[in-house]
Amino acid sequence: MKYYILFGPPGAGKGTQAGALAQKYNLCHLSTGALLRAEIAAGTSLGKQAKELIDKGNLVGDDVVEGMLESRFAQASGIEGFLLDGFPRTISQAEDLDRMLAKTSDKVEKVISIMIPDAMVAERIAHRAAIEGRADDASEETIKNRIATYHAKTEPLIEFYKAQGKYEEADGRGTIEEVHDAISAIMDK
């Protein structure tokens, strides 16, 4: 199995890009945010725990997100691999991922970062709030906290994956098609 990571600040367009990429490269798209929102919608106890954290713009516990992913990894069939979106989000999650994959002699192939400036992050999230109605997109306070959390906890992953020679950057400021082509070019390299 091949494991690709779609990386970038909240609102960079990871979810938007993931569908077409997953189809093109025969990968299973796994978004931890979407999986958590599904748990919330289903009213599970996991969902109830996660909702409070998500609504404030804080991260959900490693055990919770990693448990959700590992059970999906184990179910893989008929695909080339996985396209991870929203995970890992911290250095400790990245280290846990490496340990998980080592069990099946797999590894992270590439980390593809969709880069947009902070001003665009806020703009895109506000736009998405109007369309998708996500609770964590509605409050300015929450959005600010998510951007701060990204810089403090997630951004250090750039150096982590650069050191492994796996980090690649795509310009996220273009149209959906332009960004798709930029990511495809990185995948095909």
Ligand code: ADP
């Ligand atoms: P965005 O890309 O806008 O940040 P996501 O859908 O990726 O949105 O995530 C929404 C929320 O779900 C995050 O703010 C966080 O609370 C929670 N979440 C998603 N992935 C993880 C993760 N890997 N670890 C911890 N919390 C997560």
